[in-house]
């Protein structure tokens with residue numbers, strides 16, 4: 001069983017890869033043969049190779065640094081994989097309000113490239129990982145999977161477009177597409193621009209937290225490992241052309257969540273700074289997840305109080321993580337400094353990557369694979385093939401355009417604390 005995971009260096013994708021490598025053979029059918037996982041990730045500001053720490057030495061894992069929008073790369077990479085699980089996305093609503101371009105390129109066009117390649121390659125199962133935000137906002141009750149899509153933010157619109165394209169490829173080409181939709185995730189390794197890692201980072205640094213409006217918006221919180229459980233059940237037990245809601249989290253207003261984070265960090269209530277509400281802010285999302293419970297046997301297992309406490313402790317224990325830029329130009333700086341720091345990889349990992357390559361070679365993989373694997377440990381653009389280089393260069397340009405302040409000097413710390421920032425948010 002060979003599985004391609006896009007966005008596997010991000011928050012949820014890396015948890016999913018960890019699950020696959022730790023939990024196999026269950027729930028993958030033993031009859032499907034030994035597991036091999038390929039991660040395809042462009043390592044944008046939100047993706048880190050560090051998120052796969054402890055896994056990169058696993059000979060079953062191959063890491064490919066590349067853009068899902070690079071059709072030539074995807075068409076070469078995908079054949080030979082049985083399943084594709086698609087997490088890669090631009091995922092932050094506030095960034096989509098600033099500039100929706102990258103969201104359309106990655107979430108819509110990138111998904112279309114993957115779907116097209118999957119049809120060509122005869123990929124057996126394509127899992128499209130999506131969000132409850134595609135339905136818009138609901139005052140009470142919960143959406144079933146038949147609810148028409150009515151997204152409000154550019155992020156949600158790009159995810160809705162991707163879902164519809166995926167389902168259209170099922171209807172038109174017979175591709176076995178399964179779409180999963182879930183609420184807000186929490187857990188370790190989330191980039192500190194989303195509410196939990198952002199607020200914990202600021203509170204532990206003795207700073208205030210910027211809460212939108214009065215904090216009245218209601219969100220459901222699902223542990224990232226429960227989400228990954230549901231995605232894998234959809235992959236292994238789902239039906240073609242079906243949408244599955246992976247709910248069962250805990251509903252809280254943003255103010256209630258903030259109070260819990262203050263308590264977990266031992267911070268007083270006057271650390272809350274109310275800031276003007278997000279444009280077009282959805283009030284509430286809610287999923288009816290009866291289908292995934294009855295058809296897939298899905299049931300989340302993480303209790304929110306313990307899960308949140310463990311999450312806060314993880315961020316407390318990873319000060320380096322907390323110091324990443326929260327939606328500011330340090331994101332761009334970090335991207336290059338990460339690559340520098342990752343180039344001299346440990347000999348152990350390089351040799352395991354080599355073993356992984358050698359094993360694939362001996363199984364008849366093309367020599368192109370060698371270039372991808374080498375690039376994942378030594379990203380030097382001069383060595384890349386033209387299409388890969390274009391993709392890389394475009395990605396860097398996008399990264400700069402994402403940040404309207406990228407050419408400006410960094411603000412003094414005190415101003416960052418008190419002014420509303422693109423990094424503040426209450427939902428992905």
Ligand SMILES: NC(=O)c1ccc[n+]([C@@H]2O[C@H](COP(=O)([O-])OP(=O)(O)OC[C@H]3O[C@@H](n4cnc5c(N)ncnc54)[C@H](O)[C@@H]3O)[C@@H](O)[C@H]2O)c1
Pocket residue numbers: 006007008009010011012013040041042043044045046047048066067068069086087088089090091092106110129130131132159182183184185186190191428
């Ligand atoms: N975080 C949530 O609460 C949440 C909730 C519902 C659904 N989702 C969905 O789950 C998926 C994963 O979300 P996340 O929170 O892990 O996101 P993330 O932003 O943490 O990670 C996204 C990953 O995709 C990679 N990526 C971005 N553009 C790419 C491109 N063009 N080519 C290849 N890789 C690219 C990034 O480098 C990163 O590793 C997304 O599709 C998102 O819409 C997330």
